[in-house]
Amino acid sequence: MDSAERVLATFKKLPVDRVAVNHCSFSSRAASHVLGKEAFVGGGIQRRREAKAHYEGWHDEFLERSYQDAILLAKFTNQDIWRTEYWRLDIAPTKKVDEHTYLFGSLMMCFRESCQNFESCQ
Numbered sequence: 751m752d753s754a755e756r757v758l759a760t761f762k763k764l765p766v767d768r769v770a771v772n773h774c775s776f777s778s779r780a781a782s783h784v785l786g787k788e789a790f791v792g793g794g795i796q797r798r799r800e801a802k803a804h805y806e807g808w809h810d811e812f813l814e815r816s817y818q819d820a821i822l823l824a825k826f827t828n829q830d831i832w833r834t835e836y837w838r839l840d841i842a843p844t845k846k847v848d849e850h851t852y853l854f855g856s857l858m859m860c861f862r863e864s865c866q867n868f869e870s871c872q
Contacts, residue, residue, distance in 0.1 A: 753830040772831035781823050790816040791823060797839040798861035801852045804842035 751759070751767045759766045776784075778792030790799060790812070803812035817834055824832040843852035851860045 756830050770830040771827075772829055772833070773827060774833065775836070776823060781819070784826060785819070785822060789823060790819045791836045793837045794861060796837050797859075798850075800839045801843050801854075801859070801861070805846055805852065809842075 753770070756766050756768070756770045760770050775793070776789075776791055778789055778795045781789035781791045790796065796816070800809070800812060803809045816836065820834045820836065821832065824834075841854055843854050845853040847853055847858065851858060
């Protein structure tokens with residue numbers, strides 16, 4: 751069976767050759783290890799990348815790289831259902847406060863690379 755046949759058969763409650771595979775999420779660190787390059791997927795770090803791409807003017811390239819890396823990761827890990835978009839922060843920051851902090855109107859967000867997460871700042 752190919753992936754489409756397997757997934758459709760699963761939804762129809764028909765026999766399949768194996769369980770359909772879907773990894774609902776990959777951290778950027780794990781995906782980068784699997785692919786052998788920095789992977790533009792993940793959670794908090796992906797939001798930081800998107801804020802940076804918006805701010806620096808390369809958002810279209812960010813979107814394309816994110817999409818291509820998600821497809822490559824899905825193929826490489828032999829997934830039957832593909833997640834082509836990871837966490838998004840699709841608003842442009844109005845100001846870069848420092849290396850890890852961006853202002854989005856009246857909301858300030860701090861992105862800490864060490865924990866690959868973000869938090870609202872006071």
